[in-house]
Amino acid sequence: MFIWVSAGLWYFVACAIAAAGQKPSSPHARVEMLARQDAIVAGADLRLGVHFILEPGWHIYWINPGDSGQPPVLKWQLPAGFSAGEIEWPHPERMQATPQLADYGYHDAVLLPVTVHVPPSVAAGSSVQIGADAKWLVCREVCIPEHAQLHLTLPIATAAKENPQSARLFAKTEKLLPRPMPRGWKASAKSEKDQFVLLLQAGKPITKAEFFPLEPNQIDNPAPLKLLPSATGVKIMLKKSDLLVKPIQMLRGVLVLPGGAAYRIEAPVQ
Amino acid sequence: MKTLRHSMVRAIFLLALMASAFAVKVGDPAPGFTGVDSNGKQQSLSAYKGKFVVLEWHNQGCPYTKKHYESGNMQRLQKEWTAKGVVWLTVISSAPGTQGFVTPTQENEYLQKMNAMPTAVIMDPGGSLGHLYAAKTTPHMFVIDPSGTLIYNGAIDDHSTSDQSDIVNSKNYVSTALQEAMSGKPVTEAATRPYGCSVKYKD
Numbered sequence: 001m002f003i004w005v006s007a008g009l010w011y012f013v014a015c016a017i018a019a020a021g022q023k024p025s026s027p028h029a030r031v032e033m034l035a036r037q038d039a040i041v042a043g044a045d046l047r048l049g050v051h052f053i054l055e056p057g058w059h060i061y062w063i064n065p066g067d068s069g070q071p072p073v074l075k076w077q078l079p080a081g082f083s084a085g086e087i088e089w090p091h092p093e094r095m096q097a098t099p100q101l102a103d104y105g106y107h108d109a110v111l112l113p114v115t116v117h118v119p120p121s122v123a124a125g126s127s128v129q130i131g132a133d134a135k136w137l138v139c140r141e142v143c144i145p146e147h148a149q150l151h152l153t154l155p156i157a158t159a160a161k162e163n164p165q166s167a168r169l170f171a172k173t174e175k176l177l178p179r180p181m182p183r184g185w186k187a188s189a190k191s192e193k194d195q196f197v198l199l200l201q202a203g204k205p206i207t208k209a210e211f212f213p214l215e216p217n218q219i220d221n222p223a224p225l226k227l228l229p230s231a232t233g234v235k236i237m238l239k240k241s242d243l244l245v246k247p248i249q250m251l252r253g254v255l256v257l258p259g260g261a262a263y264r265i266e267a268p269v270q
Numbered sequence: 271m272k273t274l275r276h277s278m279v280r281a282i283f284l285l286a287l288m289a290s291a292f293a294v295k296v297g298d299p300a301p302g303f304t305g306v307d308s309n310g311k312q313q314s315l316s317a318y319k320g321k322f323v324v325l326e327w328h329n330q331g332c333p334y335t336k337k338h339y340e341s342g343n344m345q346r347l348q349k350e351w352t353a354k355g356v357v358w359l360t361v362i363s364s365a366p367g368t369q370g371f372v373t374p375t376q377e378n379e380y381l382q383k384m385n386a387m388p389t390a391v392i393m394d395p396g397g398s399l400g401h402l403y404a405a406k407t408t409p410h411m412f413v414i415d416p417s418g419t420l421i422y423n424g425a426i427d428d429h430s431t432s433d434q435s436d437i438v439n440s441k442n443y444v445s446t447a448l449q450e451a452m453s454g455k456p457v458t459e460a461a462t463r464p465y466g467c468s469v470k471y472k473d
Contacts, residue, residue, distance in 0.1 A: 067406040068468035070430055101406055101468050137333075137432070142369045143467045145333050145432040216463035242295050242404060243423060243461040 028055040028138045033130070033150040034111070036170040039157035040128055043120035047170060048084075049113040050074060050134055050150065052106070058140045059105045062092035064214055066103035066221045070137040072112065077131035081119030087112045090176035091254050091262035092212055102221040104212055111173040127155045178254045178262040185233075189251040189267040196251055198236040198267055206234035206257065211265070214252040217243040294403050296423050296460040300414040301402050305361075307390040308374040308381070313359060320416045322356045322448060326388065327363065327400065327469060329370025329408035330380055333432040334466035338409060339384050341434040344426075348387040351448060360388040363400030365472035370408065371395060397471040407466035413447045413457075422447035424462030 029052050036047035050072070052060055061069040076084040089112065092104040122128070135147040181187060186201040196219070200206060207229045213219040223239035238251075251267040294301060300323075304314040315323065326344070329335050338344040348358050362377065364370035372380065377391050394400055403412060413422035427440035447457045 068466060070432075070465065097468070098471050098473060100401060100404065100471065103468070135431075139467070141470070142331065143333060217461065243463065245296055245461045 027146055028058045028140075028144060029053065029060065029136065029146060031134055031136075031148050031150065033132060033152040034166040034169070035152060035154055035163060036167055037160035038154075038163045039160040040118055040122065040154045041157060041160050042118060042122045042124070044118055044160070046116040046118055046154075047113060048116050048130065048152070049111040049166075049170060049173070050132065051109070051111045051169065052136070053109045054107065054138065056108070058138050059095055059103075059107050060110070060136050060138055061103065061105040062212070063087070063089045064104060064212070064216055066095075066105075066216075067101045069103050069105065069139060069143065072134060072136035074112075074114070075133040076114075076116075077133070078116065079122075079128050079130075081121060082128075082130075083117045085115040085117070087114055088177050090173055091178055091256050091260075094210065094212075096222060098222075100222055104221075111169055113170065113173055113177070122156050124156050124158050127153055129153045175260065176262065178264045181263045181265065185263075187265050187267040189269045191247065191269050194240055196238045196240060196269065198238060198251060198265070200233040200236070200255070200265070202233040204233070205229045205231055208258045209234060209236065210256040211236055211238065212254045212256070213238075214254065215248075217241050218248060218251065219253075294412070294420060294423060296420050296457075298420055299418050300412070300420040303399050303402055305392040305394060305399055307392055308377040309390070310374065311390065313390050313392055315414070315418070318357045319418060322351075322416060322451070323414040324351060324356055324358045324444060324448075325403065325405075325412040325414070326358065326360045327405040327408050327410040328360045328391070329362070329364050329467060329470060330372065331369040332408045332467035335370075335408045337432050337434050337437070338426060339386070341437055342385075343434075343437050344409075345384060345386050347442070347444065351445075352387060352389060354448075354452075356448065358388040360386075360391040361394050361399055361405070362391060363394040363397045363405060364470040365397060366395055368470035368472075369467075370470055395472070397469075397473070400469050400471060405464075405469050407464040408469060409466055410464040410469070411444050413444060413451070415451055421451055421457050422460055423464075424459075425464045428462075430463070430465035 032051045034049050034051050040046055061071045063071050065071055095105055096102040130152050132150045134150055137143050137145050184203055188199050190197045218241055220239040220241050226237035228235040248269055251269055253265050254262055255265050256262045302315050307313050352358050409426045411426050415421045425443055427442045429436035429440040443459055443462055450457050
């Protein structure tokens with residue numbers, strides 16, 4: 001139900017020509033398109049994903065890559081009437097090689113899920129090919145742009161089952177996707193001179209957390225987070241970015257708690 | 271003598287670092303610096319008071335730097351703006367042993383091969399100038415006005431990719447900032463997220 005694609009070919013050809021005598025590097029990511037189900041059903045959403053398996057030590061980037069880098073881009077080739085949603089980004093990890101620079105991304109492997117809307121008019125019995133042109137930047141000490149043309153063919157049926165080969169990976173990934181804040185939580189932020197103070201009221205103390213800003217240029221990425229836990233939540237001090245020149249209305253980000261629960265934070269800024 | 275000069279340069283950097291408290295904000299005075307260029311000449315920001323100065327962080331191995339050099343885009347900008355009296359300082363902060371580190375001779379060969387036309391290339395293998403400006407990526411661009419105020423900090427343009435084919439559809443932030451400032455207007459987009467490879471600092 002899926003195929004492997006090796007990637008980044010044009011770049012390596014270009015490199016090989018530019019640096020005559022040097023062996024072309026091998027790609028640093030294997031990339032595949034996966035479906036959670038084994039078939040397409042008319043009018044039902046289809047859960048697809050692009051799965052990156054990275055060479056040890058290499059990483060790709062989150063939607064906000066931080067101080068350097070670039071997130072993967074997918075361009076879908078879909079049959080008439082189909083449409084693809086946005087990438088749902090699992091929460092990232094912080095990647096900080098030096099005290100001055102911090103990036104947000106993924107090591108080892110990551111699945112980037114997307115929901116594809118299937119029109120009610122498709123007829124059972126045939127099959128459909130879905131394509132995507134994927135571009136990504138993969139980095140270790142150095143960065144390499146790679147790309148691949150991905151394909152997946154699925155039958156159209158009246159009912160679909162989970163694909164046993166991919167369903168576990170999708171289920172694992174869903175847990176990494178940021179959810180709305182739990183009911184009863186409140187987020188607000190105060191703009192002070194050089195920092196934002198993010199106040200989270202959770203009805204319980206939060207003693208450890210990570211915060212990943214969704215917008216670039218708001219937070220100084222490498223600055224260590226300062227947490228001030230209280231009985232009912234936490235205050236998180238976030239140093240402002242040098243690149244922040246206008247006041248902001250909303251501080252958006254992803255909060256990750258020990259154990260991996262991730263929440264979308266939208267804090268109005270006073 | 272050489273060590274003396276070296277320690278003087280270091281002292282200047284340290285003083286500037288302390289004064290700036292690691293912040294380079296648009297609208298603030300651009301931190302002063304002195305460095306040595308690929309021809310062994312001393313380059314000081316203060317010597318260019320009264321002129322516009324562009325700082326370009328550079329790493330010849332980085333795909334994003336290559337995008338702008340292999341297409342000739344960076345050289346076009348250097349030629350256009352230096353012809354209009356702008357001082358263009360390319361800075362290399364790659365540490366020895368990292369991508370983009372070059373000796374002065376190698377850099378001069380590269381400039382000739384690429385027909386690059388910066389005013390000078392400052393060799394910053396220790397990373398002090400990079401840290402002084404908090405340069406994050408290659409390329410990362412800064413524009414300083416004739417009064418010494420930082421008027422632009424960020425990306426070279428609005429297409430954060432490594433594809434040369436995107437350049438034609440890009441809005442160049444450096445040119446826009448220079449055009450606006452030269453015609454007496456405030457810079458509309460004065461701070462953007464720089465894009466590219468991380469600067470390969472020693473620490």
